[in-house]
Structure formats: structure tokens, C-alpha cells
Amino acid sequence: MTVLLEAKNLSKHYRLSHGETLRAVSDVSLVVHRGEALALVGESGCGKSTLGRTLIGLGAPSSGEVFFEGERISGLSDRALRRWRPRMQMVFQDSSSTFNPRRTIGETLAEPMRIHGRTGIADRIAALLEQVGLSSSVLSRYPHEFSGGQRQRLNIARALMLGPDLLVADEPTSALDVSVQAQIVNLLRDLRNSLDVACVFISHDLAVVRQMADRIAVMYLGRIVEEGDVLAVLEAPAHPYTRALLDAVPRPDRPLPPPLKGDVPSPVHPPQGCAFHTRCPLAQPRCAQERPELRQVAEGRRVACHYPLL
């Protein structure tokens, strides 16, 4: 597989007003291969959304580099980045706030192609609407006239207008009902197969991630703690945090194991050593002292833990 996007030691820190620093993303290295779906998973505040945005140049990283097809795109000016923008597009969670309520769907869908000076807009719109399962009668209507599921289809169609190689989808199904969620999950899977577009898929829902992704990267407090093939990781997690996340999913077929104690610590004051040691059921004295590096434990499997479960 060829590498499409690569992040090297990427960090994104925000300086807060009272002189403190919020470390949203710290020292993340990852690759996205052409046509593959990588899921970024974690709880709120783990940095998954920030990472997703930084990857495609929505906000410059504090340090580290991003390469797209081998060329460095981090640190470029907005003008220089413009050349790359059509190649990577974003799908946001809340489809109701990402559409201009006063514009028709037709105007909104045409906008990306107009901005980038493309021609053949009408044909492209017609083709994409068909692919996302909507009829061309939607073009003269306004965003509020659609249900959440339909709007999410339009959102996806808009992101695909420029024929991107990479789609970053931030919680694309979280605001939807279960039955609609299944439709969108299926749609994204079909589109990925038919268009061969790579996808970075940000989610907190492990069941949805398992259905959609090839690989998974689990994040905790701004760092990747485990990474690997999605089926392998969810079958036998190597990091205690991945295990805890998986155990916490309420399922009809088994009672809940004792939940993880406490809350996620603040990314302004992350714990010393392993960031997870304050909640880890398996923590040892060493975990409070020394931060475990992300290291390979098996083919295609990386874990940041002194005492992995694998």
C-alpha cells in the first residue's frame, strides 16, 4: 500500500490566558494509506478532533510535520495550501450547522467547485446525489427541509464534490438515530469502496468504528496509546485503556464489568508518567514515573504501555 498522508511527531498546543498550556495533541506519528479507513477513537478531550483537523491543515501544528504524497503540507501559507485543499475534505458531525440556512442545497453543493474554478458542476452534482441516494429534486430546497440523515448525505456529497483522496469525518453518525446511523455507515463504506477515497474517521463509538474502519488508533490525553488492525485490536486489546473502553460499551449479551474509576484528567495538567496510570486497574509504580513509548508489539500493532495485555 502506498502512503497517502503521514504525520511525524505532530503536536498541537494551545496557550491559555493565564499562562498555562493545553496539550491537545502531543507527539503523534501516524500514516494513512491510499484508500484505507483509519479510525481515531477516544473520549471527549482526548485530542482526536484536533488531530483530525491538524492533519488536513485546518490550523497549523505547534510542532511536527504532515506530508501528503510525500510533500510537506504543514507550515505552508494558506495560499500555498489551497492547491492541496481539494485533495482532502472534511465531514462534520452536526449537519445542521454546517449548511448555510439561507442557501439552497444546489448553491451549497456547487460552491466548492466554483471556488476552485472547476467546470461541469451540474453533472458532478447529479452524479454525486445519485451516489448518496438522493434525487435531484433536493437542489432547490433549503437545509431545514431535510431530516438529519438526509442532511448528513448532503454533507458527504459536498465533501466529495472535488473528488478528494482523503476524507476526514468527525463523528459523522453520532447525531443520528440507530436506524439512520446504519444507513450512513453503509453509505460511507460503499463510497469508500467505489471511489477509493481514504478516510480518517473520528468517533467515540467502537461498534461503528469496527464496522467502518480498517485500522484504529486509540487516543488518551493527546497521545496514541494503541494502534493496529481494527478487528485485531477490538478482539484482543493490548492497552488497558482500550480494554476499558471496550468493556464500558453497554451490550445486551453481558453485564457491565466494574467501570473505570474517575474522570479523564485535564489536558492542561496531564499526569506524570503514563497519562492513564491514575485510572488504570493494572498500574504499577513504574507507570507513575516513566512514560511508555509507543512501540511495536506485533505486526502492524503499536502499544504505549509498560505492561501490555498482549
Added chain:
Amino acid sequence: MGADALLKLHHLHLELPKGTALLEDVSLTVRRGDALGVVGESGSGKSLTAMSVMGLLPGLKASGSIRFEGRELLGMKDREWRRLRGAGMAMIFQDPMTAFLPVRSIGAQIDEQIRLHEPVSRREARARTVRLLGRMGVPDPEAAANRYPHQLSGGLRQRAMIAMALSCDPALLIADEPTTALDVTVQAQILTLLCEIRDSGAGVMLITHDMGVVAQTCTHVAVVYSGLVVEQGPVAAVMARPLHPYTQALLEAIPPLDGPRPDALPTIPGRPSAPEARPEGCVFAPRCRFVRPDCGVRPALREPEEGRRVACVLYDA
């Protein structure tokens, strides 16, 4: 169901002033020590059901019956209802950020609720607040009581909300999507807490869209679709073998966490009809894979098996 029913809705019907029916013929029972999960998708009427029990829908026309500890609630005066809310039954909401007043400490708000219902001194009320927060697993409850809502994490805020709901020892706790805004590890903590409350003898009514949450927390489940109860029964039985086609489809649409990964998830085509355009017959018929001519008549809720009820022609004898 038994005579020990804590809450009994009987043919509850709720409509807008202009006559559009929102809930039709909803009958449910919550017993002490039981937790009833009310499951449905957005717009199914699950929250309306909860709100009508709390008497929070003054603008809507309700008929039928809501009996709480044997007493009819429909038609009750505002004053009587106020006395009942908090003391007899209490409700927690999805977003504790908007349920708390932002400008007062959470302790002050819980104290106030206690003192509104019982003649105790400020000091006694605060002592009880601190005890409650501690019981809900809030670390350092004394300090936490002095904090403002925005100073607490989502999980702690929800614990404080539950502490407030339980402050006057209500017999019935209604929880409307209490964990939807929370992360899974925190959700697991709150669900464990709800199970403890249930086991301590209170009745719990849990409104949710998540079948997994129901399975973890509830003893019974009622599936609502388009303002009607389409299936109800003990959780284990319904999960193992759902009877109504809607319940079946809802469970199938959840992606599996183990076993083989399907190429495509089963989906339910279309979407629920709006209340003013509800079909005359079975409300699920337009989306149902088993639809047949006699679905044009609204099926009654039948009891094909002991303790299980379903409204579908497939189970007409």
C-alpha cells in the same frame, strides 16, 4: 401486572390543542425495585411520556390515567403536583449543565430542594447534601457542594443531578437520556449507579435510544414508535427474542462488536411518520418488511406470551 405497581399509565393519550395526537393509548407499569426502559428513536414520544408523568406538559391535552402510588395524577392541581415532584418522583435530564442554575453552587441548589419539601435547618440540609454527593461517588463531597456547575466535569455534574433528584428520597426516579452526553467510561459509572438505586427499592423509568443501556440497567422494556407502545416485556426476553418487527430491526441495526463483520448493516428504510400524518393502521407498516393487507387496521397490544405484549398482526391468534 401486580398490585404493587408504583406507577401505572393506563391508555394515556396526549394531544396538541388543535387535536394532533402525540401519544396514543400508552399503558405502562413501573414497580418498586424495577427499572423500566422506554426505548425509541427521536420523535417517538418517549420523553413526552416521562414529562407527562411529571406533569410538565401544561399546554397539552391528556386523557386516560396516570396513577402514582394508587393516586390519579391527571387533573391534579398544580400545587399538589409541586408537592409530589421532588418528594414522590424526581427526574434527571440529559444535559445537567442546563438543568442546574449556573450562578449558584450545586450544594445550594440541592439544599434548597430539601428545604422546600422538609422543615430542616440549613445546616441539616447541607449535611444531607454532602452525604448524598458522597453516596453518588463524588470525591470530596464537601468541597464539591461549594462548586458551581461549570467547575465540575460532565460525569460529576450528572452525579450531582442524581443526588439532587434523590435528595427527598423519591419512590420513582425518571431519567431522560441520563448518559447520552457522557463518555462511555463515565456512562458505565452512571449506569452502575442507576442499578444501585433500583436495587435499593426505588422504581426507575429510563428513557433512552440505546438498547445496550436498557439491557444493562433495566428489568423491563417498552419500545415506543411514533407515539405508541409497540412491544413490552422483561428485558432479557425481549433482547433474546424480539417479537415486533420494529424491535427486531432496531436491534439488528446496531453494528456488532464481535463475531464476523457484515458487509452492510441491516437498515430500516424510510423514516417515522409525523404525528399529523400517522397511518390509520399499524404505525410501523410503511417501513415494515412483513407488511400485509391486514396491517391497515391498527393492531391491539396483545399478550402472546406470559408477561410479554406486542402490537402486531403477526401475533394475532
